[in-house]
Amino acid sequence: MNLMEAEMTQLNDQELSILIAQQAGQLLLKLRDSYGDPATWDKEKATSLRKQGDRLAHEHLAAALAEHRPTDALLSEEGADNDDRLSATRLWIVDPLDGTWEYGQGRADFAVHVALWEPELKKLSACTVDLPAQGVCRAMSDAVADEPAFPTDRPVRVVASRNRPPVFLGPALEILGKTMAAAGITQHGCELIDVGSVGAKVNELVSGRAELYVHESGFYEWDVAAPYGVARHYGFIPSHVDGAEIEFNHMPPWVPSLMVSHPLIVDMARDALAEASRG
The missing domain is CATH 3.40.190.80 (D-Maltodextrin-Binding Protein; domain 2)
Incomplete structure (x- = not known):
């Protein structure tokens, strides 16, 4: 076990959610960068990038959760689904690449989603939305104001x-x-x-x-x-x-x-x- 693996075993659910979402996001950026300038992509190249990105991010998230939360169930857009998860007490719900179309256009408005659903409590926890191309990660552990601001100077x-x-x-x-x-x-x-x-x-x-x-x-x-x-x-x-x-x-x-x-x-x-x- 290397240092990173040792540290990951000590993470709580939310910390793990953030870490693996950000890791998947960085993998997606690195992959897209390897395809060169988006202005040069044709339809075939963009489609290839989208498919490869979906698969790469899914494999990373699925492997990390299998290793660090081996008894939890997983529902992923890119994974095989079955009704075994319906009896699970903990279910990770992930979208490895939300905004696949935008990703393949070279845009910044795509995200990695990682969430934990606890059916018996009917509760979402450990939720993370990572937007790697924007350098933004939103999570349920973020410090927030009491109430969101409301605009008075625009629609x-x-x-x-x-x-x-x-x-x-x-x-x-x-x-x-x-x-x-x-x-x-x-x-x-x-x-x-x-x-x-x-x-x-x-x-x-x-x-x-x-x-x-x-x-x-x-x-x-x-x-x-x-x-x-x-x-x-x-x-x-x-x-x-x-x-x-x-x-x-x-x-x-x-x-x-x-x-x-x-x-x-x-x-x-x-x-x-x-x-x-x-x-």
């Missing part, structure tokens, strides 16, 4: 999927803007911003650059788990769009919707989305 910024935005998002944001103005919260309305992966979107919120994230077309538990825990730790309110709590370790591991909101506007945002969906 409320909203992040959503660029490919699958909520159908009623436009009308909902018009309603939300009017509701916030009537409540004396802000007169600046709302604006959409373009960000890639789920982890990168949540980072915009916890960094103070956005206040609301809405996704209604569904995705998987590995997309959601680590950002969900990090968002809550930073004082934001994550839930399904209707306000219901999200739980994990389902078969299949599907999450129908997600909303992450600044606490000041969470009820207004939910009401606006509901009103817009009714037409």
Whole structure:
């Protein structure tokens, strides 16, 4: 056992989560750098990079957890799934490369997600979102303010999927803007911003650059788990769009919707989305 391995055996769950997420992130950066200038990549080369990155990061995370948490179960986007995990008392939910498309474009808005779900407690713990190309790592052990700041000099910024935005998002944001103005919260309305992966979107919120994230077309538990825990730790309110709590370790591991909101506007945002969906 080398010094690094000896030190890793002493880490608690959150410390291990941070370490292996950052290690995977550095492997992804090194791999991408080896492909040269993104401006020179053709479609075949970008596809090769994405596939290799997914596999490399998954293998690193899976090996580290198998060695240092051998009795825990694992759910990974890139790993084989089976229903054995449904009876596990501890389940690691990882997305080795969240934002694979952005990674293959040479962009910075991709992330590594590592989270621990404890089914009996219905509790997320040890959540880490590492954004290696931005030099940012968000975790549930970070020191945070009592409540996130709210902007008074700009519109409320909203992040959503660029490919699958909520159908009623436009009308909902018009309603939300009017509701916030009537409540004396802000007169600046709302604006959409373009960000890639789920982890990168949540980072915009916890960094103070956005206040609301809405996704209604569904995705998987590995997309959601680590950002969900990090968002809550930073004082934001994550839930399904209707306000219901999200739980994990389902078969299949599907999450129908997600909303992450600044606490000041969470009820207004939910009401606006509901009103817009009714037409």
